[in-house]
Amino acid sequence: xxxxxxxxxxxxxxxxxxxxxxxxxxxxxxxxxxxxxxxxxxxxxxxxxxxxxxxxxxxxxxxxxxxxxxxxxxxxxxxxxxxxxxxxxxxxxxxxxxxxxxxxxxxxxxxxxxxxxxxxxxxxxxxxxxxxxxxxxxxxxxxxxxxxxxxxxxxxxxxxxxxxxxxxxxxxxxxxxxxxxxxxx
Numbered sequence: 001x002x003x004x005x006x007x008x009x010x011x012x013x014x015x016x017x018x019x020x021x022x023x024x025x026x027x028x029x030x031x032x033x034x035x036x037x038x039x040x041x042x043x044x045x046x047x048x049x050x051x052x053x054x055x056x057x058x059x060x061x062x063x064x065x066x067x068x069x070x071x072x073x074x075x076x077x078x079x080x081x082x083x084x085x086x087x088x089x090x091x092x093x094x095x096x097x098x099x100x101x102x103x104x105x106x107x108x109x110x111x112x113x114x115x116x117x118x119x120x121x122x123x124x125x126x127x128x129x130x131x132x133x134x135x136x137x138x139x140x141x142x143x144x145x146x147x148x149x150x151x152x153x154x155x156x157x158x159x160x161x162x163x164x165x166x167x168x169x170x171x172x173x174x175x176x177x178x179x180x181x182x183x184x185x
Contacts, residue, residue: 090172
C-alpha cells in the first residue's frame with residue numbers, strides 16, 4: 001500500500017511539474033519528465049527487472065535521452081539566432097566605452113556604479129561563448145550519463161534555481177540602465 005502511495009505521489013508531482021516546465025522552460029524538458037513518470041509507473045508495476053528486460057522501458061529511456069539532449073540544445077543561448085553576433089558587437093563596443101559623466105547620469109550613485117563596472121563588460125562578453133559552450137557540454141553529458149530519475153531531479157533543480165551570474169547581454173542592459181545611451185543596445 002505504501003508503495004502505491006509513494007509511486008502515485010511521485011508520478012503526480014512529476015506530471016504537475018512537467019506542466020509547469022512546459023509553460024516556463026521548455027517543452028522538451030516537460031516531455032522528458034512525462035516519460036520519466038511513465039517509466040516510474042511501469043517499473044513499479046512490473047518490478048525493477050523490467051528496466052533491463054523490457055523493450056518498452058528501453059524505448060522510454062531512449063525517448064528520455066532524446067528529450068534531454070533536445071532540451072540541452074533548445075535552452076542553450078548558442079542556439080538562439082543572432083546571440084553570438086550580439087555578444088561580439090558588445091565586446092567590440094566595450095573596448096572603447098567612455099566614463100559616465102554628470103550630464104549622462106545626474107545620480108551620483110548610479111554613475112559611480114557604472115564607472116566601477118564598465119570594464120567588466122569586456123571580459124564578460126569575451127568569455128560568454130565559452131561559458132555557453134561549457135554549459136551545453138555539461139547539459140549533454142548529464143543527458144547522456146544520468147539515469148532518468150536523477151535527470152528528473154536535475155531538471156527540477158535547474159528550473160528552480162537562478163543562474164549564478166549575468167550573461168554578457170544582461171550585464172550590458174544593466175549598465176545601460178545605470179547610464180543610458182552609453183551602449184548601443
